[in-house]
Amino acid sequence: MQQPIGFIGTGNMGLPMALNLLNAGFALRVYDLNLKNVAPLVAQGAQQVNRPCEVVEAGGIVISMVPDDEALEQVVAGENGLLNRLGQGGIHLSMSTVSSAAARRLARLYARQGSHYVTATVFGRPDVAAAGKLALFLSGNPSAKERVWPLLQVLGKQLFDFGEEVQAANVVKLAANFLIASALEAMAEAAALVEKYDIDRVAFLDMIGQTLFHCPVYTGYGAMIAEHRYTPALFRVPLGLKDLRLCLETANDEHVPLPLVHLVHDRLLTALNRGREDLDWSALALSVAEDAGLEEHSLAL
């Protein structure tokens, strides 16, 4: 009989993902820094453990969904980490948005133990995760990917394989996130322009979403930007900033100039400086409006 799947990091994204695995019949051992986060899983039959390394036996599979490079490195190479536990043939399926440098480093560490580090980054929000409809970007060792395939089919609706280099799926995730950020800036600038000509920005962005840009990023964020409605946040300003900073570092490492990423990154710095850390990252549109002299919007917050 197969050992339970380990699952580390059951926050906003990890929780619905882990629930889906339970519902699909997988046994889970779960760990989160915050004990409260795992309670809904225990209620559904998951086994709670007290240290990261305890979620898995040698040769098993562990999934992680943690906030950043530091958290991931702690889970792997910190005290009570997975590194010495996972053993020959074990697989760490890493689903967080982290730097490509971190992915490469951890993959090397695991390789020395005979373990596999596989990357499967996710594209979608918690509600999409709950529906099992995430898009998943996959990269790493082919046989390891094959072994985790049944799990991925539960977690996501669309799977895209980007080859054997473990960092590939990280780069793809950062690039995809940047495409969203760019669309935010573009909509914000276009909306500021039409508004200065006394055209209804709501009508304008609504039209955009009905015509050439009939897709979730433009219809969803378009409505938020049109109305300057940035709460509840789908993705908070500091999280967006973190991803864009990772994107720039990743780009710099390979000498790729990305002026549009810089522009959006700086918008988010300004958003932070104006006390908008709890707003959705589309709130960068407030700075665009303010620079254009449409300042009443910021006052409304």
Place this chain on the structure above:
Amino acid sequence: MQQPIGFIGTGNMGLPMALNLLNAGFALRVYDLNLKNVAPLVAQGAQQVNRPCEVVEAGGIVISMVPDDEALEQVVAGENGLLNRLGQGGIHLSMSTVSSAAARRLARLYARQGSHYVTATVFGRPDVAAAGKLALFLSGNPSAKERVWPLLQVLGKQLFDFGEEVQAANVVKLAANFLIASALEAMAEAAALVEKYDIDRVAFLDMIGQTLFHCPVYTGYGAMIAEHRYTPALFRVPLGLKDLRLCLETANDEHVPLPLVHLVHDRLLTALNRGREDLDWSALALSVAEDAGLEEHSLAL
């Protein structure tokens, strides 16, 4: 019985639009600087005239689809122009992408003659025009808009009314075009980033078009950028540059800073400087690739 509709400018876009009007049963009088352009319309029963003013009688309706501000001003206020011909209650339905300043100026001139200048800019390429599926942005006098409504229903599939100010539909068109240009830059940067990490840029942009960006701009242009395939051109570099320059002038007139428009505008200047005037405007992605050190692409041209 109603007099024929005048139609001025039967180039790539104007020709399929005029054909649709003929097919819908409207009588047309047509004029184009290039006689050859009107031949297919004459073959379908349109009446050809030799001077702009001859396409319409006093009180009638004339549609124009010409390349730029200068051409439009010539058609209206030049020798043999429409200005003194259109008369009380006549309507000039202007469908070209021109500056908001030109729209306001011509509307004022017509107003003194009792004529109406109505703007109906179009969003779509010639094949979309031929299918009668353009999106149309409308602005101007309400009763004049009502009178041209039957024509617009033939020409477009989606009509969006942006109020009474004649320039509103021009600004909307420029802003919409800018959104497309921004998406090109974003895809080009993202593709350069993944390619530098040895990830297949075609697979990446294909994935984007299947997930959060499942809409024509990203799927259509995405494939072109992915493969650096810029001929045949849907919209040539100089046309894109013209529209972005109009957009910047329109923005400057109302003091709207648009850094992303600047960025894309400069990409197109560089494209021109590299001899790419016959390529599609998505060829700005070549400069992005070249700046990133992916130069073999440009050599391939």
Place this chain on the structure above:
Amino acid sequence: MQQPIGFIGTGNMGLPMALNLLNAGFALRVYDLNLKNVAPLVAQGAQQVNRPCEVVEAGGIVISMVPDDEALEQVVAGENGLLNRLGQGGIHLSMSTVSSAAARRLARLYARQGSHYVTATVFGRPDVAAAGKLALFLSGNPSAKERVWPLLQVLGKQLFDFGEEVQAANVVKLAANFLIASALEAMAEAAALVEKYDIDRVAFLDMIGQTLFHCPVYTGYGAMIAEHRYTPALFRVPLGLKDLRLCLETANDEHVPLPLVHLVHDRLLTALNRGREDLDWSALALSVAEDAGLEEHSLAL
């Protein structure tokens, strides 16, 4: 005996220049839209006239120092303009900051009358003009330049000849002004950075001016930016914006991408949108500080 020199436009810059010519012994006929502006010159012996064309006889020399393209075109080709007055061998010495397109157009018009249009743009503020220490950039017909040379020697301390093309000196002036604007942005960003690290921005910019940047632009503007002291304005925001816009148009006409000019241009748009039209253009540093979260400065105004 030689006829008097004509002088049109006796504002902040024109007045001290005209006074210097009077003091050097030149007879002047003067015109300004604002009668009050010429009074100090009349008090020193200048002859006042009521229409632009009256400042000069056929074959004479007229100097103009007016605000912009429109004013210059009015003085030349408007009612009572110089165009038909200057005649064979007459010289219009144009010292305003105008577009290269305007310079070319007017030069062509004059050429048909046998007159010469010579450009001599100026680099320096009113106090420098008063001291006769302007730098002058010269371009146009060689023999015409030779004839106005004695006047230029009174007006400026350093003369730089940029050849026969009339617009050359316009382009040089725009490029030189842009270099100043760039230095403002650079100092503003550097000062914001050090201030965020609790370093005295005054001490920092003072040091800069004592070391590698020991020159007027950095020492003079540096002190203003360091202390956020933007009144009295040496060069107001709208004037700076006008020059940068001319610079961008001039660049666009020859397909030169200038991203740094765009950046500074947009800073000035934002300055206008924040009600800073009466501040010196170095007040763009307030927007830099505000974006960095150093907002108390703007509140101080």
Place this chain on the structure above:
Amino acid sequence: MQQPIGFIGTGNMGLPMALNLLNAGFALRVYDLNLKNVAPLVAQGAQQVNRPCEVVEAGGIVISMVPDDEALEQVVAGENGLLNRLGQGGIHLSMSTVSSAAARRLARLYARQGSHYVTATVFGRPDVAAAGKLALFLSGNPSAKERVWPLLQVLGKQLFDFGEEVQAANVVKLAANFLIASALEAMAEAAALVEKYDIDRVAFLDMIGQTLFHCPVYTGYGAMIAEHRYTPALFRVPLGLKDLRLCLETANDEHVPLPLVHLVHDRLLTALNRGREDLDWSALALSVAEDAGLEEHSLAL
């Protein structure tokens, strides 16, 4: 009698600085990874040691001039590092261009041992260092700064004290370097503009250096940019890129958006991608020229 001064890192900059100290009568113990680098100092009486920690006794003073954060951390906290050697009252005078984060971290480590970490960054090239005319930026503990003052007076001509926070002098150095980089970009853009109008770029930049920008950065780099003469390199492209990247990281840590730094940073990435790693960093002007369609210059290299 006082113990010898330790000196670590005797490369292009460190060597002339150490020679000046010897010539001023200070006894030196020297260390460099590359043995050849210390030979000229040994010839002048310096004592060579084989490990960083051997350059100093407890309570002494050690100067370091190493390439980057990593080298500095190795010298301090690596095997045979200074950390456990410097002891109570010892002073590490750190003169390298490193990140403010590294400076803070090392200062904390030393503080636990009772040692002082003092920053004295330098502004100037090797020839300036040899002449003892560097500008020095100083920050750190007041009594420690007082103790190293006699050394600093030998090394530099101008000393600027930026307070007690050790990282202050690092930030000042990065900001000062950025001001130079900005001037390079500005001159490159201005030169491209005038050249497109057939104006002599050499004459233009020469004029700039004679008028409002009569200071070393503009006259020295101006001549290089005017003639596209980038060898021998004063400061190579990769070194410039390293400093600008440090500057951006330092800015990000405190949420300071610096769009002009981004622009110049990206120019240097592109320069690297075009094989210009051995050229002076002012070679960013080649990319500016190429974007403007003035490509013959790059072919000349």
